[in-house]
Amino acid sequence: MNLDLSLEELSFQDEVRTFLRNALPPELAAAGRHMTSVFCDPAFSLPWQRILHAKGWVAPTWPEEYGGTGWSEMRRAIFAAECARAGAPSLAPMGLRMVGPCIMGYGTPEQKAHYLPRILSGEDYWCQGYSEPGAGSDLASLQLRAVSDDDDYVLTGSKIWTTHAHFANRMFCLVRTRFEGKPQSGITFLLLDMASPGISVKPIITLAGEHEVNQVFFDEVRVPKANRLGEENAGWTVAKYLLEFERGGGSAAGLKVRLGHLRATAGAEHLGAAHARRRLAEAEISVLAIDISERRVLSALASGEKPGPAASMLKTQGAEALQSIDELALDAAGAYAAVHQPQARGMESGAPPPVGPEESLTTMARYLNDRAASIYGGSNEIQRDIIARLVLGL
Template identity: 50%
Template sequence: MDLTFSAEERAFEQEVRDYIASSLTPEMKRATALTPSVFSDPDIGMAWQRALHKKGWGAPGWPVEHGGPDWTPAQRWIFEAECARAGVPNVNVMGVKMVGPVIIGFGSPEQQNFYLPRILSGEDYWCQGYSEPGSGSDLASLKTRAERQGNSYVVNGQKTWTTLGQYGEWIFCLVRTSNEGKPQTGISFLLIDMKSPGITVRPIKLLDGECEVNEVLFDNVEVPAENLVGEENKGWNYAKFLLAHERTNIADVNRAKRELERLKRIAKAEGVWEDMRFRDEIAKLEVDVIALEMMVLRVLSELAKTYEAGAGEWNLGALPPGNAEAQTKNIVAFRIPLSRVETKIKLSQNRELEDRQRVIARLEASDGQDAKATARWMKRVLPT
């Protein structure tokens, strides 16, 4: 396993670092630091998407013919690592990393020519219509129905937990087009304009007071039949393809490393760093992050071999069975429990102070953005 980078790759690393330094505005960086979610504010995320698109880096994982930068696996790793280190905003993940690859893999040429450039340029903001009331982990039981009527599908039903759906201009949906056979065989994949008559978006307020997720209701919504991706009743196959991309993206070792360092700063600033039980928790997380990083680098080494052999893409199917592919499955199943430790910090910090208002006042008076963000969280969630 070769985990070293070549001189060319180091030069590329510097190029990425320089471009981020010149293009990431203070407003973008500040907004990202204050965002409590893994999803950036759409305005900020799309501004960063446009900056990357200007450089030709708008979709690192896409093929060249659809606007990708033709990077090797090592270059993509370097790019993601530098973005995480610098704290750049997340782009529209549902567009670039989810529906984009599905359209590339299974969409018609007309769909590719229309949707992909708009995703790359940051023109369209996408959201995901999968989960329903009663159909979450058992997604195949979904009931939102699309009936073919002439040149259109008429969609009726409800989606829930739709992340940032209140900002969505398009939504990719799993809909039921048949009740015959297994539940999975009657599902289709539709692209729906969120401005269509009959769509209602209802924000869901979460514990922190934010409305990151939504209900989306469809009442006789007409969708052009040309918006069907691939074949009717084959949507389950496309959904599995998409979920593989989504789950692999969850294992973001570089952002995990950055967030772990942020937790350490908060802990030291708020007086819990000397608690040995707390530091044990941090040490366990640090070991997990290092193990995850080594796992990713092993996969990277194997991917580089397939790339150099002529594959020219991130082709997990070309990897030796039982080797990097199996490691990738471990990555997919991995979750970094940073939020659990962060909650412990917020609930246990400054227990020696009798008045929580004094803690909030001190945090608000601090120059550190992490402290100010913690103060806002405490004011919203904790009794004062």
């Protein structure tokens, strides 16, 4: 197992760094630095997506036949790491990383021809309709009703925690088309237009004071059956396939950037104490372990092997390391972290000067938003259960 970069990979790394240095506008880099969650405002993510699309680098994980790069696993990892180091805003994952691969796997030729180019260009901005007020971790209990009516389904019910639904013009959605039998066997996967009559989006303001998630209501919304992905009542299979992409990807590069920024900006009075140095060292050890584990997974994938339960391990460790770094940053910021001043983050013209150091502007929002990292994409408890079964045989 070789964990070092080859000469060809080092050359590619230099190519990516040169591109980012020349192509990433300062205002988009500033937006990337001030992100407080995994989702960036589309006012900044979409311009960056258009730049990457023009370069041909917008979809590193897609096959070349659908407009992807055809890169190896290691090239994808190098690209992600360099984007994190450069502070590039993240691209919305719902289209490129989630429903796009699902459409490749389960879509008709007509669906692929229509949706995939629009995902690449950013013309379609997607949200995910999975969770409901009574169906979160137990997603199979969802109740959004879809009644067959000639060539349409008629939807009645609601979805919740729908990230960026207020921006999206498309949703991929799980609905219930059969109520008898095993719950998983009555679920259907639909692609729908957010401008359809009967859809209303209500904001949910997070603890961080931000509008990122929503509740979406469906009042007899008609969705053409041509927008179904896969067979009727077989949506659970499609949803499980999608989760493979939602839980994929590495986190070490971003964690390294956060740690480096913390070391560079926190005052000596905060990191000079023995207990603070110990906590920082523990966080650095965790990130180093995640980095090595990610490299092992990449090496296995490059050799045609399956990483097994490593994805669950990396998801759990990455979330907990992220939260530890947030707690350190909160301590370092002190009282300045409590000042709520999103308007001073420098992403709008005429923004007022910050109260306190600039690095404290997003500390509290990141801390609050990242509490969800151990829940979304499969809670850490679920991931540990997977590890216990697949590794320990329990």
